[in-house]
Amino acid sequence: MSQLFYDAAPNATRVSPEREPDRQYPEKPEAVTLFGTCVVDLFFPEAGLDAIRLLEREGVRVNFPQEQSCCGQPAWTSGYRDEAKAVARAQLDILDRSGLPVVVPSGSCAGMFRHHYRVLFADEPGTLRRVEALAERTFELTEFLLKVCKVQLADRGAPSKIALHTSCSARREMNTHLHARELLQQLEGVERVDHDHESECCGFGGTFSVRMPEVSGAMVKDKTRSLMDSGAVEMVTADGGCLMNINGSLEKQKESFRGRHLASFLWERINGASAGEVV
Amino acid sequence: MSQRIPVTELTPDFRGRAEEALADGQLRNNFRVAMDSLMTKRANAFPDADEREGLRELGNRIKAGALSRLPDLLEQLEQKLTENGVKVHWAETVEEANNLVHGIIEARKGSQVVKGKSMVSEEMEMNDYLAERGIECLESDMGEYIVQLDNEKPSHIIMPAIHKNARQVSKLFHDKLGEPETEDVNQLIRIGRRTLRRKFMEADVGVSGVNFAVAETGTLLLVENEGNGRMSTTAPPVHIAVTGIEKVVPNLRDVVPLVSLLTRSALGQPITTYVNLISGPRKPDELDGPEEVHLVLLDNGRTGAFADAQMRQTLNCIRCGACMNHCPVYTRVGGHTYGEVYPGPIGKIITPHMAGLDKVPDHPSASSLCGACGDVCPVKIPIPELLQRLRQENVKDPEQPQQVKGGGAKYSRTERWIWRGWQMLNTRPALYRSFLWAATRFRALAPKKAGPWTENHSAPVPARRSLHDLAARHLDQNGGRSS
Numbered sequence: 028m029s030q031l032f033y034d035a036a037p038n039a040t041r042v043s044p045e046r047e048p049d050r051q052y053p054e055k056p057e058a059v060t061l062f063g064t065c066v067v068d069l070f071f072p073e074a075g076l077d078a079i080r081l082l083e084r085e086g087v088r089v090n091f092p093q094e095q096s097c098c099g100q101p102a103w104t105s106g107y108r109d110e111a112k113a114v115a116r117a118q119l120d121i122l123d124r125s126g127l128p129v130v131v132p133s134g135s136c137a138g139m140f141r142h143h144y145r146v147l148f149a150d151e152p153g154t155l156r157r158v159e160a161l162a163e164r165t166f167e168l169t170e171f172l173l174k175v176c177k178v179q180l181a182d183r184g185a186p187s188k189i190a191l192h193t194s195c196s197a198r199r200e201m202n203t204h205l206h207a208r209e210l211l212q213q214l215e216g217v218e219r220v221d222h223d224h225e226s227e228c229c230g231f232g233g234t235f236s237v238r239m240p241e242v243s244g245a246m247v248k249d250k251t252r253s254l255m256d257s258g259a260v261e262m263v264t265a266d267g268g269c270l271m272n273i274n275g276s277l278e279k280q281k282e283s284f285r286g287r288h289l290a291s292f293l294w295e296r297i298n299g300a301s302a303g304e305v306v
Numbered sequence: 307m308s309q310r311i312p313v314t315e316l317t318p319d320f321r322g323r324a325e326e327a328l329a330d331g332q333l334r335n336n337f338r339v340a341m342d343s344l345m346t347k348r349a350n351a352f353p354d355a356d357e358r359e360g361l362r363e364l365g366n367r368i369k370a371g372a373l374s375r376l377p378d379l380l381e382q383l384e385q386k387l388t389e390n391g392v393k394v395h396w397a398e399t400v401e402e403a404n405n406l407v408h409g410i411i412e413a414r415k416g417s418q419v420v421k422g423k424s425m426v427s428e429e430m431e432m433n434d435y436l437a438e439r440g441i442e443c444l445e446s447d448m449g450e451y452i453v454q455l456d457n458e459k460p461s462h463i464i465m466p467a468i469h470k471n472a473r474q475v476s477k478l479f480h481d482k483l484g485e486p487e488t489e490d491v492n493q494l495i496r497i498g499r500r501t502l503r504r505k506f507m508e509a510d511v512g513v514s515g516v517n518f519a520v521a522e523t524g525t526l527l528l529v530e531n532e533g534n535g536r537m538s539t540t541a542p543p544v545h546i547a548v549t550g551i552e553k554v555v556p557n558l559r560d561v562v563p564l565v566s567l568l569t570r571s572a573l574g575q576p577i578t579t580y581v582n583l584i585s586g587p588r589k590p591d592e593l594d595g596p597e598e599v600h601l602v603l604l605d606n607g608r609t610g611a612f613a614d615a616q617m618r619q620t621l622n623c624i625r626c627g628a629c630m631n632h633c634p635v636y637t638r639v640g641g642h643t644y645g646e647v648y649p650g651p652i653g654k655i656i657t658p659h660m661a662g663l664d665k666v667p668d669h670p671s672a673s674s675l676c677g678a679c680g681d682v683c684p685v686k687i688p689i690p691e692l693l694q695r696l697r698q699e700n701v702k703d704p705e706q707p708q709q710v711k712g713g714g715a716k717y718s719r720t721e722r723w724i725w726r727g728w729q730m731l732n733t734r735p736a737l738y739r740s741f742l743w744a745a746t747r748f749r750a751l752a753p754k755k756a757g758p759w760t761e762n763h764s765a766p767v768p769a770r771r772s773l774h775d776l777a778a779r780h781l782d783q784n785g786g787r788s789s
Contacts, residue, residue, distance in 0.1 A: 065732075069742065069745060069746070073776070083784065093735065095735075097732045099732070102728060105701075105725070106694070106700055107698075110725040110728065114728075146691070199680075231674060233674075234671075235673065235674045235675070237757055239321065242324050245638050246635075275759075279762060
C-alpha cells in the first residue's frame with residue numbers, strides 16, 4: 028500500500044449508504060440500437076463487438092447506424108455549447124430514425140443522452156420532447172443486460188480475481204454503480220476485490236486530462252496504484268473514457284497490469300474465449 | 307502581523323501552484339488523511355439515506371425559497387434587528403465593509419480586536435486593513451490563530467489550518483512563541499488558549515461571522531466548537547458581526563434542519579458544542595454581553611450571482627465545506643492552490659462573482675466533473691452544472707456582453723476553430739467514416755507525442771478496425787442491421 032493510502036478508511040470516498048437504483052425498466056425489446064461511442068469506436072472496437080454479441084445472445088436484434096459518431100460530450104464539457112448542440116442534434120436525428128431503445132457501452136455517453144441533452148435543448152420545446160423520449164429509452168449496457176434482459180451468465184473461465192472501476196457518470200448520473208457488480212456476481216469463478224478509494228474519480232474528465240495534466244496525472248497514478256495493490260489480476264470497467272485513461276497511464280508507467288471493458292470480460296468468461304481479435 | 311499574506315504572491319497561476327502542491331508529499335499526505343477522516347465522519351452522520359435525501363431536499367427548498375424573496379427578508383431582518391437594538395450596516399464592496407468596521411472601532415477608540423472565525427472577514431482581508439490603521443486583529447479560532455501566526459491564509463473554510471499536522475504546528479509555536487516543542491495536540495491547544503484568554507479580556511471589539519440570520523426574530527445564529535465565538539461576541543464591549551446578504555432565512559424553524567445539515571456535513575457532528583443565538587446588546591437588567599452589537603451585511607458580487615437564475619444557486623451555500631472534503635482535486639492540491647479565499651468546488655463557483663472570472667480563469671477547468679461535490683452538497687447546489695456553465699462563460703467572445711463578471715477570459719479563436727472542425731467531423735457521416743478509415747489504416751503513423759496527454763499516458767494508438775467496420779461486417783453476417 029502506498030504512503031498516501033496508509034491512513035485511509037477503506038472506501039472512504041464512497042458516498043454511503045449507497046442508493047438503490049430507482050429506474051423503472053421495460054420488457055425486453057426485440058431490437059435495440061447500439062450507440063458505440065467515439066472512444067470505443069476508435070480504441071476499443073472489440074468491446075463494442077462483444078456488447079453486440081452479448082445482446083444478440085439474449086435474443087435482441089442489434090441495429091448499428093453507420094451515421095453515428097460522438098454524443099457531443101467533449102465540446103459540452105469544454106464550454107462549447109453550440110458545437111456540442113450541433114453534434115447532439117445529428118445523433119438525435121439518427122437515433123430517432125428507428126426509434127429503438129439505445130444501448131450504450133459507456134456510462135458517461137449514456138449520461139449525456141439522459142441528462143445533458145435536456146439542458147442543451149431546453150430552449151427548443153419541439154426538440155425537447157424528442158430528447159425526453161431518447162432519455163427514456165437510453166440504457167447503459169450493464170443495466171440493459173441486468174434489468175431489461177435479466178441476463179443469466181454461466182461462467183466458463185478459470186478462477187480469477189478482478190477489480191471493478193465504476194465511472195463517475197455511471198455512479199452519479201446513471202445510478203448504475205451496482206449493476207456491474209451484480210453481473211460479476213453471476214460469474215462463479217470471478218472474485219471481485221475492493222480497491223482503496225474505489226468510488227474516487229480516475230482523473231479522466233475528458234479535456235480535464237489535457238487542461239490540468241498535473242492534477243489529472245496525480246489522480247490516475249493514485250487510481251492505478253490502488254488497483255494494483257488490491258490483489259486483483261486485472262481491472263474491468265464499463266466506461267471507455269476511464270479505460271483509456273487508466274490503461275494509458277499503466278502503459279506509460281511500464282506496468283503489466285491492465286484494464287478491460289466489461290463487455291469483453293463477460294463475453295470471454297461465458298465463452299472461454301474473447302471475440303475481440305477475430306479480425 | 308501586518309505583512310501581506312504570502313500565498314497570493316506565490317506562483318501566479320493555478321496550474322503552477324498545483325504542481326508545487328503535488329510535489330509536496332507532506333502536504334498531500336496531510337490533506338489525504340484529513341479529508342478521508344472527514345468523509346468517513348460525514349458518512350457516519352447520515353446512516354439513513356432516505357433521511358439524508360429528505361433533509362437535503364428540505365435544505366434546498368428553504369434556501370431557494372429564502373433567496374426568492376431575498377430583498378423582503380433583508381428588509382425584515384434589518385427592521386427586527388433594529389428593534390432588538392442591533393445596528394445594521396450595508397456594504398456593497400469589501401472596501402465599504404472595512405470602512406464601516408473601522409469606523410465603529412474608531413468611534414470607541416479601540417486598538418485591539420479579537421475575532422471569532424469568519425470567512426466574510428477573510429473576503430474583506432479585514433486583518434490587513436485594520437493592521438494598516440494601527441489596530442491589532444487577533445484570530446481566536448485555533449485554526450485561524452495558527453494560520454495568522456504563520457502569515458498564511460486558511461486552506462479550508464471550516465478547518466483553516468488543516469494543511470498542517472501537529473509537528474508543523476509545534477514547530478510554529480516554538481519559532482514564533484518560544485514554546486517547547488510538543489506533538490501532544492492537547493498541549494498545543496493549551497498554548498493557544500493561554501494567549502487567547504488574555505486577549506478576550508483586553509479586546510475593545512469582538513468580530514464574528516454569522517451562519518444564519520433569522521428575519522422573523524432578528525436573531526444572528528453562530529455555530530462553533532471552541533467557545534471562542536461566544537467569547538468574542540460577549541466579552542468585549544462591542545460586537546461586530548459581518549456576513550453576506552445570502553445568510554438570511556425566514557424564521558427559527560428553518561434553522562433547525564439547516565444547522566443539522568451544516569454540522570453533520572461539515573464534521574459529522576449531530577450539533578456543534580456551541581450554538582450562539584445573538585439577538586441584541588446587553589439589556590439594562592442583564593449582567594453580561596456587549597454594550598453595542600453591529601451587523602455588517604456585505605454584497606461583494608452576490609447580487610450579480612443573484613441576478614442570474616442558474617448562478618443564484620451558488621447563494622444556497624451554508625459553508626459546510628463538504629464539497630472540498632469530497633473533492634479529489636482539492637484533496638490533492640490543497641486549499642492554497644486556489645489562491646482565493648474560498649477554495650475547492652464551492653470556491654470555483656462563487657469566486658467569479660466576487661473577483662471576476664478573468665481573475666480565476668483556470669478554476670472552472672480544475673475539475674474532472676466527477677460530481678462528488680454535488681452529490682454531498684447539503685443544500686443540493688448542482689456544482690458540476692455550474693462549473694460547466696462557467697466554462698461556457700469563459701470561452702465567450704470578450705467583445706460580446708458578458709453574463710458573468712470577467713467572462714470571455716479564455717476565449718481563443720484557434721480553439722473555437724478546432725471545435726468547429728470537430729463539429730464538422732461529427733455531423734458529416736461520410737467525413738467521420740473517412741476519418742475512421744484513415745486513423746485505423748495508418749495507425750502505425752499515430753504521433754508518439756500527443757500534447758499534455760502523453761505526459762501521463764502512452765500515446766493512443768487506434769485499433770486495426772473501427773467499431774463501424776466490425777459492426778457492419780458482423781451484422782451483415784448475422785442478420786442484424788447496420789443501416
